[in-house]
Amino acid sequence: MRFLFVHGTGVRRERHDMLFALVRDRLTARFPGAVVDSCFWGERFGAALSAQGRSVPGLGADGAAPGADEEEIAEWGLLVADPLCELRVLAEAGWEAGWESGSDGRPDGDPYDPGDPGAPGDPYDPDGDGFAMPGVQSAGDRVLDLLAAVSGVPDGGEQAALLRGTGLAAGFPAALETVSRSAEAARAGARATGEAQARELAKVLARAVTAAALASAGAEADCTGTERDRLVELITARLGGDARVPGARAAAVLGRLAMRVTTQPLLNAWRGSLTVGATPALGDILRYQARGADLRAFLHERITAEPGPTVLIGHSLGGIALVDLLALAAARGEPVPGVELLVTVGSQAPFLHELGALAGIVPGTKLPYAFPRWLNVYDRQDVLSYLAEPVFPGDPRVSDQEIGSRQPFPACHSAYWKQDSLYARIERAVAEAEIG
Template sequence: MRFLFVHGTGVRRERHDRLFALVRDRLEARFPHASVESCYWGDRFGAGLGAGGRSVPGLRPRPGGDPDPVDAETAEWALLLADPLCEVRVLAEAGWDTADGAGPAGDDGFAMPGVRAAGARPLDLLDQLDQLADRPTAALTTGAPAGAAPAGPATPAATTSAVASGGGDELAALLRGTGLAAGFPAALESTARSAEAARAAERALTEPQARELATVLARAVTAAALASAGADADCTGAERDRLVELLTARLGGDARVPGARAAAVLGRLAMRVTTQPLLNAWRGSLTVGATPALGDILRYQARGHDLREFLRERITAEPGPTVLIGHSLGGIALVDLLALAAARGEPVPGAGLLVTVGSQAPFLYELGALTALAPGAKLPYGFPGWLNVYDRQDVLAYLAGPVFPDDPRVTDHEVGSRQPFPACHSAYWKQDSLYERIEQAVAEAEIG
């Protein structure tokens, strides 16, 4: 009996040799009379950057190494999309410094009773926009007062008409054209009704502070609408900025507030905690580093025939039953090879048992992206027994049994390394339960 180990995506010689030594030692301990061989294919059939990565923007560092201001802006909006009220929260918690630097505005204890803070005005205007969003179309077009009895529920079209009233239809058209109209009423309400907005309004005592608050509220509403739309938003950065400008004007502010406190705080934080600046700065090296893993999969999908023929040669090089063990992409290639051969009525000689570990073959089958089998097709006669091993923490591991129901040749087996992804994708090979289950499968297949 022979074992043939087929490694997965991204593995090259040094990594392969360490991995195979581990697998070989564990198998030889359980099967002392079997030969254990490896089918290394990484150098010959793996992917590489043929043009040296010239297709990758940012592979060459920016002259001088200075950060791109566009990156900083993108990072700020990434933070806003994750938490639309984050800038409002800064103003609510930190407020503004007083003119003499004594402390946060609104905490000096000398505010005159009955005098509202300047920040109440942009919040009132935002609340009016929110109320307009709840008014029916008839009221909006006839000029009925806000307290009139509603004639029906508000619609996105009614909302965009409402917020456009009194200032042209640019805002309404912008909301419709960017796909943000549907989520705009909820974005207005969540911002206007937030405790953070109320607290920030209380602390904005002066007109400049109120204008900054108006800008921050407009950014919060825009971010909430964008977050609600998600991938359905068709909004450029210029359209986003124009939406902020229009909303800021409605709230009595200036979209270009110099030295804005919230922006100063959040801007620095965004560059540290969001992924976009990191991705932009390291895109070249990240792409080069990810090329073996991702590139091997893409290359196999486009030109997998040569690898399958190589595997067939190795399997049939020696007589006798062979247990095929395929990790990740290695398992995909083995499933394709065995299924294609069996469908032609020419099963691969000697292939007595297939073991896939952390394999994506079942998922590709469901997608219709598995070379050998169309979705819904059954495994052909002559396909060997198939043991599919997975770890539910491994996002690259999938179940085979449920997509090939009632096929007694297919068995799933779960193992648990107690490791998160991606460590769990390579942790199979140190788990005794894996080799125990292989030993059981070999006995059930009566190989040896």
């Protein structure tokens, strides 16, 4: 009996040798008399950047510091992911300390900017009252009342046109309700005691509503940054604020955080290196979809180079290529000689069949008559592994086996090979197939 291991996407010589040594040792321990071979195809049929990546914007960039656009994109990335995040900063931190001078339109060093806006005598907040009477509505509460009075999409005007033209109209009423009824808005409103604070609160609320509408629309949003900013301005004005005045407390915290936790700044800075690094894994798949016949011919040659019976073990893309090869050969009435069992591990073949993207099987059809037994091993944490039995219902040749590595993705995609349960299940499948 012979085992032939076919590696997956992105594997090159050093990685292949390590994986194959592991597989060979585990298989020979259970099948002492078996021959265990490998089919290394990564360098011959894998992908490479033929123009050294010159198609990639930013490849070889000098790593300059991010500009204002990158920071703004990062902030909005964080806001769309969590529309209430800026409100949460104001709700928890307030304005009592660390309020940056000059951030609300006052000149730096102004004597009435001591970090306590709204103090008595503040010329930028003539209504500020450090001794406000109980029961008197605060400036922040007035802003929240104005927000609560905004009802859905207006019948006409610039704001209505913007909402409808950007695809945000459908989700706008729910976005208003989510923000206005949030505990974060209530707490931030309670802490906004002065008019300058209320103006910032109005802007933050407008940004939260806009972000919530963008999040609701998702990929269906047709909204440029200019349109988004204009919508914020219009909503802010309705709440008594001025969106053109830079934010202070929330912006100072969220701006720095956004550059650390959102992916876009990293993608912008590292796009070149990320593309080069991802080329073997992603590129192998794309290359196979376009020119898979060459790899399948190579696999056929390696399989038939030695007499059977043969057990084929394909990982990831290796499993896809084997399913295609065996199905195409069986459909022609020329099954690959000697193949008694196919084992796919962490494979996308069933999913590609559902998409109609397998070369060997027409969508909606069954496996060809001469297709061998098929053991499909998956880990539900491995997002690159899929079920075969439900895709080929009632076919006694096809069986799924779940294995859990207790590892998250992507580590679980390669963790199969160290698990005894994998080799025990292969041993059982060999016995069931009566392969001698």
